Amino acid sequence: MTQDPIVDIRGLNHWFGSGDARKQALFDVEMTLPRGSFTVLMGPSGSGKTTVLTLVGCLRGVQDGSVRLMGQELRGADAETLTGLRQRLGFIFQAHNLHESLTAIQNVVMGVQVRPGVPDALARQAAARALGLVGLADRLDYLPANLSGGQKQRVAVARALVGNPALVLADEPTAALDKDSAADVVDLLKRLGAERGTTTLLVTHDNRILDRADRILTLEDGRIVSVEDRT
């Protein structure tokens, strides 16, 4: 049985600014992400990658065209629908964005608590399990300042995955990492995604990640210029 794609984008245009400063950032972008797929979105700086990611992540409003996320149209969707959808997403950013005053496990617990009504003990249990999966079972009570760059990024991966998201959106997750840590983080994302059926859309211009992708989409000047299927 074929399932609906997690993400289906049709004729997406996007503009920034207004008046004379108005500038089109995306032109007629089309993209389909099948459930469980691992897609890399690449392209030069300023080509529109982050804009696509923030639109799919319900972090900015869709102006023109259609973005369907888990079957729901985002254009014109109300705030409640967008909040509900956002709770089913996992975000990983270039800078790990951990709270420096919270320990690794407290940071990951915050990833559980985006969903209302999860009891503290259960959240802590899930967070400990997620940190175990990323190989940090012995670092639960460390503050970010006492973790390496790769370890911090793995905490961010655990935080993104702990709520069992349907879709992980990752923006340059390996930019701050050395070669080995970058490969570890990507392999981890891919493995956990495969085990849980999570779909991943990863933005990067890091060539080291490309051989791990199921699909590589390339954006240039706001347009998709190539789609390479590797499955």
Ligand SMILES: Nc1ncnc2c1ncn2[C@@H]1O[C@H](COP(=O)(O)OP(=O)(O)OP(=O)(O)O)[C@@H](O)[C@H]1O
């Ligand atoms: N908030 C904004 N206001 C005005 N213009 C913006 C804004 N955000 C992005 N842009 C413009 O939209 C275009 C696409 O930007 P975007 O950040 O999506 O590119 P990118 O491919 O992610 O770049 P990078 O790899 O450098 O992060 C660029 O020309 C950028 O200057």
